[in-house]
Amino acid sequence: MNKMLRNMAVLLLLVLLFAAPYIGLPVHLQSLMYVIFFWVTLATSWNILSGYSGYFSFGHGAFFGVGMYGMATLAAKADWHVVPAALGSGVLAALLALAIGWLVFNARKIRGESFALITLAVGFVLATVVVNTPIDGGPGVYLMSVAIPQWGPKPASTFYYASLVLACICIGVAWWIFKAKAGLGLLAIHDDEDSAEVNGVPTFRLKMAAFAISSFFAGVMGAVHALYVSYVTVGETFNITVPLTVVLMSILGGSRHWLGPMLGAVLITLLLNAFTAGDSALVGKIIIGLVLAGAVLVMPRGIVGTWQLRMHKRLIQKNAQDLQDEPFHASEELMSLERPSLTPSSNSTREKVLEVRGLSKNFSGIRALHQVDLDLYKGEILGLLGPNGSGKSTFINVVTGHYLPTEGTVVLAGQSCEGWPAHRIRRQGLSRTYQIPRPFHGLTVLQNVTLAAQYGGANLTDEEALEEALKWMRFTGLDKKGDFYPEEINLHQRKFLELARALAARPQVLLLDEVLSGLTPAEINAAVQTIRRIRDQGTSIVFVEHVMSAVLALSDRLVVLNQGEVIAEGLPEDVMARQEVVSAYLGDGVV
């Protein structure tokens, strides 16, 4: 009912907006509306990459400028019709974005601030090129001669309709991305890009696509604006106004939501208009500057973000009763030291799910891993031991694709996959957890797990992914915590959230990096039971751990690393009795 009312309201608003010029909206108000739609389009398009994924671009003016000069060149010089010229300008901007994105997103070090600066610099570079080449050459380009079709009752209505249509499409696209799996992926990149990649999000491809779409709309809007002002100059096009204004609008409105930039754009445009209309333009500018500074300080999440947070708090409070933490009931059963009867003698007949051969990893001369061989059989729990700094974490990071191996092969479920990006290895059936949980802080527990299911190897539909997520949240006891943010649940629950995310991808192999560290003995017991249940469902497990009782209770086989090399492998009792294992842990001369 509520939803239907909302849809009706949106439809009514759209009808009104499209009918307005015909029912007597004065021309000067049509111009004001043009300016509003103009900024709505620019801010919303900026937000598709920068707001969602957190890669703040200060180059939006550059793509906008490509659109302006695209129109100036295609329509005024090459005599194209304005519509294909506008679309062509958008495509040019998107191509430029893809070229920049390819350079920048391939350099792994480039994050946040560096990206902002590079995109800022792109604007200056473009401006220099345009002013020094026949594209402009210095004096600016006139577009007076371009034939503009008349849409609507008056010549000025053309721009009203062009900008309205563009703004609607842009908002539609931003909304669709936000609701789709891609939106969740982009928000995850914002929170923790490495963790997103490890959870199966193809970060490079998503960023490229978002950058191209974002720039396309900026380009088309620029093309329309070139006709609107009918005279383009480098100074007016490639200045800092456009990039800074769109950033400002999105932040003020709330950049982690599709609605935010639109809201910010409308507010700021009206505010600017109220002041610049009178003689008090300068006072107005001073006030706007101060309002911006104050708004960011008081509402760092923006209007929509602050509102969402309030709604969230209210929801949590309302459900506080049923969400009361149940007292943790420790399992009565003590950890059984009996292992299931899987003995190494049967290895030869069993199927290998992970086969690592000669794996080495050097960090600028330091040998972190050296010629490591490791097999994991189906349904096995393999304990990976070693003192601190022995290469366990590096091993996990190389096998999961976070680091490129220096040498060696990794065969996962019959598929050679060394050198693959992490998300592809994840989809091939290998999940990991982090020792210190790395949830996506801006997503709820349910969204965290759903994302993992959506980007897992099984190509689930959105409904199936939700089902899968709920299933694993029940499995890990998080089913009542779905609406919470990760920082609102305790460490033990965050560790189980890691586990739920890893499992939601339906892995064949699960790498557990010290899941038990920091837990109380009762919690350890529960976790050990959970890990057994995971194996019973057919997932093979590599288990990195320092809690020895758990290692001995769970592991079918042990592999011990020291200084990047395998020093022992075999049944737990045998391995733990070996001289070199004892001395690796305790130092020489102890025994």
Place this chain on the structure above:
Amino acid sequence: MPSAGLLFQALASGVFLGSLYGLIGLGIGLGWGLLRQINLAHFAWVFLSAYITYELKTRLGVDPLLSLLLLVPVFAALGMAVQSLLMRFAITPFNSLLVTFGMTVSVEALLQWIWSADYRRMASLYEEHKFRLGSVVVTYSETITFCLSLLLAGLVWWLLKKTDVGKSVRACAEDPEIATAFGINAKRLSIWLAGLCAGLAACAGVCVALMFTLAPSQIFTWVGVIFAAVMIGRLGSALTPLIGGLVIGIIESMTMALIAPTWAPLVAFMVLILILLLRRSDE
């Protein structure tokens, strides 16, 4: 091919321009690296200081160097006041960019209100007096800028490396919580540091007034090139902004002399882009 004399002249003006870039970049880099703030307001302080220097000289005939004595403490106090306000809010680097952008917009409008949007040029003896260094003509303004820039970079370097306060500041930048656990008052230090940055902005403002024609809209035209200079070096370092500034200044003026003045931004920003892209990724 231009004559050797022209080349040397271009090199010299690149060095002087670059040292000013370095001086402005010094404050930006310190704030960015040690306070985790991208402080656009630094540019606002530079221009405010430049306009006050202009006003003092034109109206009251105060020597620009003498006005330093007034401007540095006033701006340091201003910087400290702003910082103590900002510290009441948990602020991310990106939001600091936006807050200080808002402040800069206000200051720009304020400058335009008081001094109008017209171009202003401070007449001073330092600009008229020149001396020759071989074939190169150098003004006193340029010399002052160059010396001040070297002196202040050296002073900041000494402060950070050799004094206890400097060591505490660096410890806070690394990990404020641990530093606080060791008895360092991180809040007070960050206020002092913000004061230092604003004081540096005041000095840079005097140099800008000495060397350039002023207009409020100029504030934002400096942003790109200064960030380039800062990013070439290491954030929070005392000496690398000067080096970065010199590199960019020399590249710019050489491009102007050898190719055409209008191509200068291309070269400077291509350098920035390349440096950012090629920076070694340590996994």
